Structure formats: C-alpha cells, structure tokens
Amino acid sequence: MSDQETELKFLRDQIDSIDQQIHALLNDRARCAQSVAEVKERYQGDREAVFYRPEREAQVLRRVMQRNDGPLADHEVARLFREIMSVCLALEKPMHVAFLGPEGTFTQQAASKHFGHSAHCIPFSTNDEVFREVESGGAHYGVVPIESSSEGVVTHTLDLFKRFNLKICGEVELRIHHHVLRAAEEGLDNITRIYLPQQTLSQCRSWLDTHFLAAERILVSSNAEAARMAIQHGTEAVAIASDLVADLYQLNIVARNIDDQSDNSTRYLIIGDQDVGESGHDKTSILVTVPDKAGALYELLQHFHQHKISLTGIETRPASPESPHSVFYIDFEGHAANQHIQNVLQELQSDTVELKLLGSYPVAVL
Amino acid sequence: MSDQETELKFLRDQIDSIDQQIHALLNDRARCAQSVAEVKERYQGDREAVFYRPEREAQVLRRVMQRNDGPLADHEVARLFREIMSVCLALEKPMHVAFLGPEGTFTQQAASKHFGHSAHCIPFSTNDEVFREVESGGAHYGVVPIESSSEGVVTHTLDLFKRFNLKICGEVELRIHHHVLRAAEEGLDNITRIYLPQQTLSQCRSWLDTHFLAAERILVSSNAEAARMAIQHGTEAVAIASDLVADLYQLNIVARNIDDQSDNSTRYLIIGDQDVGESGHDKTSILVTVPDKAGALYELLQHFHQHKISLTGIETRPASPESPHSVFYIDFEGHAANQHIQNVLQELQSDTVELKLLGSYPVAVL
Incomplete structure (x- = not known):
C-alpha cells in the first residue's frame, strides 16, 4: 500500500465507524418516535392523534442551527435533520401533502423542503383543489404559494381562506432571486x-x-x-x-434582485386543520374586514404599534364589489396563545366588522 | 403536567439527546471527509484530484443496508446516508451534474437519487448537450436515460458513446411501474x-x-x-x-406493470470521464461491432456462456446504413479490472471489428 493509500484507509475506517454509530442512533431515534406515536394513540381516545407537530420540528431545527459549529453549514445540517425527522415521521404515519402542481415547480420544492422527501406529495392543478383536498381530509396538509402566476391569472390564495375552513400551520421560504x-x-x-x-x-x-x-x-x-x-x-x-x-x-x-416586489411567490403557506402550539418564534396571520372609510387602516395599525408588535406583512384584498368594506390580510410576530397577542386581537375585534384568525405558526427556519 | 405530557417529555428529551449525538457525529464525518480531500490533493501533483468515488459510495450504502435491523426500512436509511455523503462531498468539492431536463422530470429524480440534494443539478434540453457539457468539463457528471421519449423522437443515448469519449460511471434505477x-x-x-x-x-x-x-x-x-x-x-x-x-x-x-418492455426509461446512466474501481458487485458495458453475418451474435454470446458470465442486457444498435456491420450494446456482471473479465474481453476482441469498453461501475444499490 502506498503512503496515500494508507492514509486514506485510516480515514475511511474512521468514517465507517462514525457511520455505524450514526446508523445505530438513527434507528434509536426511530424507536423513540414510535413510542411517541404509541403514547399519543393511547391517550387520544376516539379523536385522531396528531403526529406532526410543526412547532416541535421548528424547535428541533433551530436548536440544530444554534449548536452547529461546523464544518457543515447550518442550513445543510438542518436539511439533514429535516430528512431524519421526515423518515421517522413516515414510520409513525405516512404523510400525504397536496401541493399546487404540476410536478417540478417551486411549490413542490417548497413542499419537499418543509416535509422532507419521505412525505407523499401529490400535485393538484389549482389552489382551490389543494384547499378542497385538505378540507376533505384526503391530504393531511397542503402547500400553496401566497401568490401564483402559474395558472395564467394571478390566483389570490388568501381569498380562499374566506371560503374554506382551514388554518395556516406553517410557512416556507424559497430564496429564489433573479x-x-x-x-x-x-x-x-x-x-x-x-x-x-x-x-x-x-x-x-x-x-x-x-x-x-x-x-x-x-x-x-x-x-x-x-x-x-x-x-x-x-x-x-x-x-x-x-x-x-x-x-x-x-x-x-x-x-440584482429584479423580481417584482408585488409577487411574493417565494413564500409558501402550509395549510391544514390543526392549531399549532408555540415554538418560541412564531407568526400570526389574520384576515380583517373593516368599514371602507378614511383612516380605517391607520386605526387598525395603531393597535399593533401601541402594543409594540411588529407587522411582517400586510396586503389589501378586495371585498365583494358591492360591499362597503375593505379586507386586509395581516401577518405579525407572536403567537395567538400569548396573552399579549390576545389583548391586541380583542381590541381589533371591536374595530372590525369581522376578524378571522388564520393561524399562528413557527417562522420559517430554513 | 398530565401523564401523557410527562411520558412525551421523557421521550422527547431522549430524542433531543440522540439528535445531539447524531449532530456531533455528522460534523466529525465532515471533518474526516475534509481530511480525505486534503490527502488526495497532497498526493495528486498536477492532476486534478478525484473526490467522488462511485465504488466507495456503493460500498457504504450496501453496508448500511446489510447491517440495518430496523425499525427504519433499508431503503430509507440508505437514502439518509446518501444525503449525508452528498453533504460531506459538497464540502470537499461542490458537484455539478448535467441532466436531461426539463426540471421535474424522472431524470432529475434519478440525478438527486444518485448524487443527493447537495449536488448542483443543471438541466439540458438534449442528451447530446449533456454529453457535450460533461466532455468539455462544464459538469463533473451527466445523468441520461438509456432511452427517452421525452424529446418527441426516441433518442438512443447509447449511440452517443460512439461520438463522445465518455465512460459510464454508474447506473440509477427508478422503480416506476404503471x-x-x-x-x-x-x-x-x-x-x-x-x-x-x-x-x-x-x-x-x-x-x-x-x-x-x-x-x-x-x-x-x-x-x-x-x-x-x-x-x-x-x-x-x-x-x-x-x-x-x-x-x-x-x-x-x-x-399490473403495463409499461412497454422496449422502453427502459426507468434506468439511467451516470456518465463521466472517470475509471471507476471495483466495488465488489459491478457491471460492465461494452459496445461491439461485428461483421453482419449469420450467427455473429451467437458466437459473441458463446464467450460469455463459456466463462459463466451473466449478461444483464443486450441491445442491437444500427450501424450506419451503408455499413456491413452490426453493433451490439452489452451489459454483463463483473468488473473489467478482474482477470476473469479481461480474458473474455480479449477473446471478444479477436471476434469483433471493434470493441469499445464503456465502463465498469457499481450495480445500482437503491
């Protein structure tokens, strides 16, 4: 054996021994995940047990990124843990995820990024169908772009929350800059x-x-x-x-970055019928209907300002043409289970015709 | 805390501790991979060091599947190791892989399956362009279907080996049955x-x-x-x-399985300009030109039969219309570095007008 071969053999033996340890730990982890499923089912009674907890996954990934000291990059090692969780979850319960197709689109990338490659992702032709599939229970979750121009006309995903009784369970960001x-x-x-x-x-x-x-x-x-x-x-x-x-x-x-600002197609929502717990770094989305008068939006935003709550996004949505109301979609930091946020939501309630809580969910980790 | 919460907390603490161990090992593994790269570069002199060794990856994955005793399924845990190797390799040298596009096709799936998601996969419109990109060094490897109907006409990938000086470095199988x-x-x-x-x-x-x-x-x-x-x-x-x-x-x-047998689009080749070492379970592909006379193929196959070498595939390829020769593409078990195989290749040489060794490479693991 040449010197090079001897050195390489030594390193490869080390890698093999590391792989054996990783392998054993992966199966240990899978066994723990099975026990988690067992406990959930035992206590659940007639209700269907919830196996996927977005807040818990977000916490795991954030911890991974915090403690990482390389040489692997934070996002690479987080991606590996995303896949590990995906494989373990599939063992508890295979996940069915509906996404706005066709296959090979960014929305599919977003779905795989969020759920890992062990989830079964199924393409649907319109956002409408994705919502319907999730509402009917055919899929556990759906992945839709906030806005999409892939269907010829711009489909306002947000408007579908008026028609379907679904919640936002998470968000995914794809960094696509042109x-x-x-x-x-x-x-x-x-x-x-x-x-x-x-x-x-x-x-x-x-x-x-x-x-x-x-x-x-x-x-x-x-x-x-x-x-x-x-x-x-x-x-x-x-x-x-x-x-x-x-x-x-x-x-x-x-x-650089010539993407049109109005097109937020780099952000995707995870929709489902689940209330997601606090992860420690969360966002809340609401849809509010206010009387169409001067200063209505300003009054609305004052509540957030007074409570020092950061808005992360706001968008005007058309109400029906004959309606005297305006509709706003608002994203802000914090979780609705938090007393602080509850106070603001209560204040908003008295100022609005309708307030629909779309969901609180972890801020995108990766 | 309820009983359920106590039980779940106990299990989750266990998972967190397992994750910490896996995380540390992943970075250890990455450090070893960096050392491997260092050793290779130190000994390589002027030649470009080869970082990706298909035979070594195949061995790692086979070992993973052999020692796996669950609960994770063999192919799932092998897939995780594929991703781990992909991430470590990207740290040594980011891999550029050309594939027959567009994005979202099965060929892209095959590329990701083989190289993991840390490789940069770039779509090309024709097999021809994929070959050209790899030959020019623009991409390290290419992924092409053996046969593809996606371009309107059936493109015989195999014929491109006559025009380009490239080798087969691996194969990928996608199990798509209709x-x-x-x-x-x-x-x-x-x-x-x-x-x-x-x-x-x-x-x-x-x-x-x-x-x-x-x-x-x-x-x-x-x-x-x-x-x-x-x-x-x-x-x-x-x-x-x-x-x-x-x-x-x-x-x-x-x-069941109504796919036309003639369309082998579920098998993909990895092309490159690298001679791949023995992995212990390998395949060799050759392109042979024989005089167009009765019994020519039979005589050819006799050599394999006598040496007890299993053929895994054979296909007739048209020579140029005015040529008096027939061309066959033959796959068989074994590696060209093996004396046994070398003997057969020598015998074949004397019976053929031309024999082109396309490559020896590991049999698809996953």
Whole structure:
C-alpha cells in the first residue's frame, strides 16, 4: 500500500465507524418516535392523534442551527435533520401533502423542503383543489404559494381562506432571486435580447417592462438554458437567472434582485386543520374586514404599534364589489396563545366588522 | 403536567439527546471527509484530484443496508446516508451534474437519487448537450436515460458513446411501474375512457394499443390527476398510474406493470470521464461491432456462456446504413479490472471489428 493509500484507509475506517454509530442512533431515534406515536394513540381516545407537530420540528431545527459549529453549514445540517425527522415521521404515519402542481415547480420544492422527501406529495392543478383536498381530509396538509402566476391569472390564495375552513400551520421560504446575467460586458447598455423561461418572465415582468421594454424576450425551457443561450448569442444578449446559474456559467451579474416586489411567490403557506402550539418564534396571520372609510387602516395599525408588535406583512384584498368594506390580510410576530397577542386581537375585534384568525405558526427556519 | 405530557417529555428529551449525538457525529464525518480531500490533493501533483468515488459510495450504502435491523426500512436509511455523503462531498468539492431536463422530470429524480440534494443539478434540453457539457468539463457528471421519449423522437443515448469519449460511471434505477386503476369495478371490461399524462402514454403505448385501441385517451397533467378524473367519471373510466397513487386514492389495480418492455426509461446512466474501481458487485458495458453475418451474435454470446458470465442486457444498435456491420450494446456482471473479465474481453476482441469498453461501475444499490 502506498503512503496515500494508507492514509486514506485510516480515514475511511474512521468514517465507517462514525457511520455505524450514526446508523445505530438513527434507528434509536426511530424507536423513540414510535413510542411517541404509541403514547399519543393511547391517550387520544376516539379523536385522531396528531403526529406532526410543526412547532416541535421548528424547535428541533433551530436548536440544530444554534449548536452547529461546523464544518457543515447550518442550513445543510438542518436539511439533514429535516430528512431524519421526515423518515421517522413516515414510520409513525405516512404523510400525504397536496401541493399546487404540476410536478417540478417551486411549490413542490417548497413542499419537499418543509416535509422532507419521505412525505407523499401529490400535485393538484389549482389552489382551490389543494384547499378542497385538505378540507376533505384526503391530504393531511397542503402547500400553496401566497401568490401564483402559474395558472395564467394571478390566483389570490388568501381569498380562499374566506371560503374554506382551514388554518395556516406553517410557512416556507424559497430564496429564489433573479438577476440579469451577461457574458462579455458589464452594465445594462446595448441589450437587445433577453433569454428567460416563462415562469421567470411572470416573476420579473414589471422590472423588465420598466427597463427593457424594447428588447426581444426569448422564452426557453430553464434558467440554465437561458444562460447558455446568452453566452452563445453574443454581447447584446442577457439571461435572467439565479446566483447559482451565474456561478456555474461564470457570467457577470449586471443587475440584482429584479423580481417584482408585488409577487411574493417565494413564500409558501402550509395549510391544514390543526392549531399549532408555540415554538418560541412564531407568526400570526389574520384576515380583517373593516368599514371602507378614511383612516380605517391607520386605526387598525395603531393597535399593533401601541402594543409594540411588529407587522411582517400586510396586503389589501378586495371585498365583494358591492360591499362597503375593505379586507386586509395581516401577518405579525407572536403567537395567538400569548396573552399579549390576545389583548391586541380583542381590541381589533371591536374595530372590525369581522376578524378571522388564520393561524399562528413557527417562522420559517430554513 | 398530565401523564401523557410527562411520558412525551421523557421521550422527547431522549430524542433531543440522540439528535445531539447524531449532530456531533455528522460534523466529525465532515471533518474526516475534509481530511480525505486534503490527502488526495497532497498526493495528486498536477492532476486534478478525484473526490467522488462511485465504488466507495456503493460500498457504504450496501453496508448500511446489510447491517440495518430496523425499525427504519433499508431503503430509507440508505437514502439518509446518501444525503449525508452528498453533504460531506459538497464540502470537499461542490458537484455539478448535467441532466436531461426539463426540471421535474424522472431524470432529475434519478440525478438527486444518485448524487443527493447537495449536488448542483443543471438541466439540458438534449442528451447530446449533456454529453457535450460533461466532455468539455462544464459538469463533473451527466445523468441520461438509456432511452427517452421525452424529446418527441426516441433518442438512443447509447449511440452517443460512439461520438463522445465518455465512460459510464454508474447506473440509477427508478422503480416506476404503471398500472391500470379503476374505482368501482374489477377487471378490464367496459373501459371507454383512459386518463393519463403524456409521459405515461409514451411509456405504455404498445400495451394500450394492444388492449384498448378503441378507448378514448384523455391527457391530464399528472398521474394523481388521472386518478381523480377516473374517480369522477364513473365506472367506464380508468387511470394509468403507480402503486402510490392507487394507494392514495384507494383504487383497484386491474392490470399490473403495463409499461412497454422496449422502453427502459426507468434506468439511467451516470456518465463521466472517470475509471471507476471495483466495488465488489459491478457491471460492465461494452459496445461491439461485428461483421453482419449469420450467427455473429451467437458466437459473441458463446464467450460469455463459456466463462459463466451473466449478461444483464443486450441491445442491437444500427450501424450506419451503408455499413456491413452490426453493433451490439452489452451489459454483463463483473468488473473489467478482474482477470476473469479481461480474458473474455480479449477473446471478444479477436471476434469483433471493434470493441469499445464503456465502463465498469457499481450495480445500482437503491
């Protein structure tokens, strides 16, 4: 054996011994998960036991990221634990998750990111069908984008909470940011051709309309393909794609984050019929209907300001055309089980025509 | 705390302690992997060090499956180790893998199954481009189906080995089997409507033509959608989908494995420019050109028979139209580094116009 072989053999024997220990611990963990299921079923009586606890998973993942001191990156090791929990959960009860399809979309990525690859994820053609499948009990959870342009028209997912009696059980964030990539040149001058896939076009349309209304837009099958076409087609061509693609093809990023702000398709909601407990870092979403008068929104927001509660998102939703009311979707920090939040919700109640609590759930960990 | 809460807390504390141990071991493993990379680079001199060793990964996964005694299923725990190796490898060197796109196809699934989710997988529109990308060094490996109907015409991947100087470094199997699913009825009588996606149609066309030429075929976006449509559209409707879908929608399987035998799209090849060492359970692929005369194939196969070597696959490939030769693609058990196999290859050499060794590689583990 050469010196190199001896050194490698020593290291590989070490890896094998580590793998054996990891393996034994994985099965130990699975046995504990089985015992958890057993305890839950024993005490549950007639009600169906709840095996998936989003708040508990969020806590586990946060702890993993906190205590991690490398060399593995925090998000990589958290992803491994997500898969480990997914495998253990599948042993207790195989999870069925409905998502807005077709397969291969970002929503499927979001579903796998949140539930791991042991969950059975089933595509549905519309958000409406995803909600219906979860409400009927056909799927345990659903994954929907907050807003999606994949169906031709923008479907306002939030409006579906008015029609379906479902809750938000979690959120997933996919960090998809689009940039303008260029091979030879720096800067945004002399761009005549833009290569990009359909989905990217719908996510960056306003920015492109503002900056490059005249340039030819050529639709291709993927962002990687766009990069390759831009390289082939000379100095006046650019591609719209992510950091990863820029890196792979060694292209210059000549404009960053051109995604339209109004399109929050990088955030996805987990819907279900479960009340999620406190995880220690939670968010609450509500849908409020207020009289359509000047200052209504301001009054609403004052309550949050007075209680020092941070709003994380607000969106105006149309009420029915003949209605004299406005509807707002509001996200804020905190859990509805918390007394502090309960006080605000009570105050809001007296100021609004209707207040619907959509759910409290852990802030996205990964 | 209630009794249930006490019991659950005890179990969860146990899980947390197990997680801490797994976490520490994962980082230990990553450190070992870094040392492996260091050793390789130190001894490599000017040549580029090879970080990914398919034979070594296959051995690790086989050991995992052999020693596994549950409760986790063999394939689940092997999948976790695949991800662990993927994460550790990404730390040594981020892997770039080209695959036949678009995203969301089975080929992408095959790529993730083989390289784990830490590899950067990049879609290409044709097999040709995948080969070119790997040959030029733009990607470390490529993943291509043996045969694919996704490009409209059947592209014979195998023919590309004549044009590109690349090797087979591994194989991936996806177990995708299609069945005929029916809601109310048993048996194959009175079927007038068949719901299925385009891709499934191309994989099951001969069977459907033979058995249900007259039935209406309705293309839908996914196999799950097909099942839902079949349920909605009464007793004369069926869906073509997998076990998983049958299970999810509680449909009867009235005919099993209707996939056309000629379409091996459930097997994928890993291509690269690397000679893969012995893993202990390997396969070798060759491309042989023989004079186009009666008995040529028989003579060829005799060599394998005499040496008691099992053939795992054989396929006739057209030579150029004016050529007086026949070309065969042959897969058999064993590794070309093995003396036994070398003897056969030598014998074959004398009987053939040309013999191209495409590679020896580990038999698919998962």
